[in-house]
Amino acid sequence: MQMSAETETFVVHFGEMASRWGFNRTVGQMLALIVLSEKPLNADDIAQGLNVSRGNVSMAAKELQSWRLIRVHREPGDRKDYLVANGSIWELAQQVMAERKKREVDPTLSVVRGLLMDFDDSDHSHARAQMQEMNDLLELFTHWFDDVQNMKPDHLKALMKMGAGVGRVLEMTSRLKPGKKDEEA
Amino acid sequence: MQMSAETETFVVHFGEMASRWGFNRTVGQMLALIVLSEKPLNADDIAQGLNVSRGNVSMAAKELQSWRLIRVHREPGDRKDYLVANGSIWELAQQVMAERKKREVDPTLSVVRGLLMDFDDSDHSHARAQMQEMNDLLELFTHWFDDVQNMKPDHLKALMKMGAGVGRVLEMTSRLKPGKKDEEA
DNA sequence: CTGAATTTTCAGAAATTTCTGAAAGTATAA
DNA sequence: TTATACTTTCAGAAATTTCTGAAAATTCAG
Structure with a gap:
């Protein structure tokens, strides 16, 4: 060899x-x-x-x-x-991402979720607020990631090629047809 | 303390x-x-x-x-x-992503690029083809990542919330106005 | 300046991770 | 079956990473 x-x-x-x-x-x-x-x-x-x-x-x-x-x-x-x-290389890369997310993100989301349950309603500490921010970030990421994983590779590639261009297109469409999705961001 | x-x-x-x-x-x-x-x-x-x-x-x-x-x-x-x-938590997370990309992706793109230059035109090996695939993937990722880094946090959050919905919107717009971007995917 | 308060450095100790290779385990051709 | 060709396991060796703590360096108020 x-x-x-x-x-x-x-x-x-x-x-x-x-x-x-x-x-x-x-x-x-x-x-x-x-x-x-x-x-x-x-x-x-x-x-x-x-x-x-x-x-x-x-x-x-x-x-x-x-x-x-x-x-x-x-x-x-x-x-x-x-x-x-x-x-393929593409599939292997996707697999690495999925596995790393499972090992590097999921356990933390789980712990943070659990901790947030423990806080008393009256707690207004900075620590709690930070954990809540982290929880929101990890949940947003998790849902986005699941969505991306389920896209067809070609669609995903096309989307990535657009890069920030997506933002522009999106702004355009939402100007034409203003909807619910934007307001909470 | x-x-x-x-x-x-x-x-x-x-x-x-x-x-x-x-x-x-x-x-x-x-x-x-x-x-x-x-x-x-x-x-x-x-x-x-x-x-x-x-x-x-x-x-x-x-x-x-x-x-x-x-x-x-x-x-x-x-x-x-x-x-x-x-x-903020969001900014720290972005910073971690940026730093990890720099340490985990950039060196490999650099090495793979270099290796691809070394191949003879006549080389049709599987190894070369795989390296080319990896190069393309890393370049696509790199450009996408740069774009995302430069987006305003609120735009990025809104985009992530849409998840795969972006794909649907995009298909709609490209059906209305068929362009160059899709054909090479 | 001087010297006290603080940070940084780094040699070697401790902890952890990785690797070897021989023994045990498993599967299959005959 | 049995013999053999392979794979897996795992105790301890080797390599690597992390941590300590004392000494050196730095900073700054007086």
Whole structure:
């Protein structure tokens, strides 16, 4: 299993970024390798390619599966597990976002919601107000995120390409047909 | 410096989430404490409140300043540094997003761009195609993100509240006035 | 200036995370 | 079945990150 210079650079970079992205170096490098590889790789290919132990590959594979970024493919007559990316770059990115939201946002929304329930009605503390602001922000984000996740990729891409242009179009339409949606913002 | 039970729970939670958010426990707890505190806190307040060393507070303060999440405030006739949040919850969240994008996305876009330049025109490998896809995705994201950052908070909030509704409005307008923007998606 | 109050630094200790590799577990071809 | 080809597990080693606390540096009132 020989890699091109470009692939190697990319794999090493993914290893360096891994900890910032929420996983360890091996997981990062392994994802890069699998994504760039034309053909499915087995655990030995990977252990050899990345110079890590067989056990480490097994653990990293579990981690990547828990993120739903790879799946295993088996050929009849071959006992090896072949690891393949779970979709296009776009789909993998979406999956990473979804998983990170689940791990980085949901627990906090849950805790903040719970705390807000505990406050007495008479409490007018700054702390409570800040928690309420955070709760509102996290709920707004959560609903928006769910919506975005359910959009067709092409629609989403088109929307992103518009960028702030969306705001302009929206202002136009709301000028033509003023509605409820704007007033509470 | 006495904290309420709710504040304590919130601070502890921020400490637990910190590593997932890209900083260490002390930084997370300290941010929580500062955000919830009505009045500015000095380093000793914080060291005592969180049960950590004075040196650790100094390092965490530097880190929070590098994220532009806090700033120091000084009272004339008092030599202490008072640490205060650098804006509302909304502004802090925006700042975290901006900083994370800078640390988690920009370096990769830079590396991928560089690698794409290295490929020979004749290269039709899967690896190259994947890198190109990743480059396109990161550029799309980057431009969208810049646009969003420059929107007025109220416009952005209104847009997020619409969620996927934006897609519907957009389809409507493009049906009325079919343009260039959609065809390449 | 001087010196007391404060912040910063950083070497090494402590805590945490990651990795290895041998042993145990599992699946399947024969 | 059984033998074998593989995967998983996990105790402890290695690497990395975080934290402490004392010493150095800085700041500023007098």
